[in-house]
Amino acid sequence: MGGTAVAEDDAQQHGPRRAGLRPRNVVLLAVGIVIVIAVALLNVIHVPVAILRPGPVQNIFGEINGKPVLQISGAKTYPTSGTLDFTTVSMAGGPQYPVSVMEWIGAKFDHDAEIDPASMWFQSGVSGKQVQQQNTSEMTDAQQTAKVVALRASGLKVPEVIKVAMVADNAASGKLLKVGDVIVSINKTAIDRLDTVAQVMGKVKPGAKVAMVVSRNGEDVRLSVPTADNSGRAVFGIGITPSYTFPAKVNLNVGDVGGPSAGTMLSLAIYDKLTPGSLTGGKKFAGTGTISEDGVVGPIGGLRQKLAGARSAGAQYFLAPASDCSQAKGHVPAGLTVIKISSFGQAVSVVKKVAAGQTTGLPGC
Template identity: 50%
Template sequence: MSTPQTSVPQAPQRPGGLSRRTTWLLVVVLLAVVIGAIGQLVKMPYAIFSPGPAQDTLGKTDNRDIIAISGTQTYPTSGRLDFTTVSLYGGPNYPVTFWQWLRAKTDSDSKIVPEEQVFPKGVTGKQVEQENTAEMVGSQEAAEVVGLRAAGKKVGETVTVGAIGKGRPAEGRLKVGDRIETINGGPATTLSAVHDRMDVVTPGSPVQIVVTRAGARQTVSVPTAKDPETGRAVIGISLAPKYTFPFKVAVNAGDVGGPSAGLMFSLAIYDKITPGPLTGGKEFAGTGTIDTEGTVGPIGGIQQKMVGARDDGVDYFLAPASNCGDVKGHVPDGLTVVKVGTFDEARTAIEKVAKGQTSGLPSCG
């Protein structure tokens, strides 16, 4: 006797139907799209510093010299004097998304800080842009003053009263726009001269200030107060220096804002108007603010700027002495960091390296 064969009938498939595998795949893709979109929409209360590009101040950007000088003799340069940048995310213009925050958490070259450390609460995007632009313009002017004076060029200078603090000793005595001529009988027509004159004043003693107001000179007696932080005598004004340059210097830095390229701008200006390449063909990068007296000031994001310099292939990095705490322990392999506190120190360090005298350069330890 034969055993009967049995079979299980298959469910008919509907024409054009999706298999279970395809359906699940579509669900996964849809979820990924939704999660990705949510990650882009969620804003994180942080600012992120990441390494940005470096630009050679002796070179060009958008087919224009970064430092363009006309009206005087210029000289050939060599090597590189790079100013370094950071890519900064956060604030009202570029709020940090969840995905940017997550990437930065896994990137050892990026730094995450609370947003309010960089962008004060309530600041608008336009205010941030205006501040960055103003700082860059001020930095360029200071660099021009320092570079030209270091090269022996005469830069005319006058100092006027830019602002007067409410309730401060100068209120009701000096006026915004007054041009300062002398303090206690001594010339005070430059920022450094004003500071020197005030440094020897005993807090509480009045000062006799000769100003030019509406074209006429007059003497004003102004009481002083003691600055609680420095102990110096102050009268409660902000100074607004004005400069007269012997020829034209234009800085074309693209869309870079802020004051941190001041040191490198001043070195490039000096290099272009003095005989012989300052660098001796060597490649340098650096950062730091500069004031008109040649003092180099601290900046933010120096660790990321050192990474950018290393990625650009330079060997030497000029770092503000006041940033040494952030430099220690974070110097990329292959990069030599030189500590500088003034324009003269930076220039001297470059000249030594150019001559092959690389031992004993000041460092952050």
């Protein structure tokens, strides 16, 4: 009994024994903590790059969120078949979606990802909101131009006037021209198209005065307007914008897609709906490219990613701006035929050829 009492007193005096961490476990715990901190830092520290990946691909004859992408009223329309897809790029980087070190490392192992300096895609000092506003504005302009090109190509008339949208503070024209003026003529040449202004002004010597007639508040005003030299071109120091009277209502629902690169494919889809027969002949086309009022197909970015996205979506043929063909070298997915185009008219022509089974001799990248 005495021995038992001593044992109890000893336990009460020194307390229960504690098992300490072994040195190996201490090292493992420290390493784990370092790894957690490192991963957290890799997700917080940003890299000044932009990462491009394939984005969503949309059939213009399909729907977005249950609503048709393309609807036309006020003009006769025709059934279509096949697909005319516009392609997009998913981009991380810039003020809206800065790239973390972890994302940057992951992109290096992604075959479809392209890593560029952020300065290639974003201007310094521009906010995320400003980037979004610019993208939205560019898409709005692209839709309007696509409508004009397609409607005119289908044989419908789209009257147009050119308005003064902005007058620079130091404009050579001074206060002669005002915002809202409709330009009726320049040097006796009637102005009824946006490209006519460039054609006429291309013949004017910088510094010379130009005879202009503008419509202001419903009255014609005759002016002699001085010009200035801008890199060898005669300019007034104003901004102009076209205003159209559309013969039919064309509604486009493109979701939250921004930028101008869907212009060419939108114009083709509108044209297809307005003309007899299926333009594609049931084939699956995708593509990209800006479109100007005179039908010129312009350059875009991210062609490599758009090719990958198009093929994943099932496209057989891809319409690419001729000016961007170099981007396609070595990046054309198996089963996808890339056709280079430089104008709306050429795009219509090659699509018709493919639809008719003429798949040889097409201009490729």
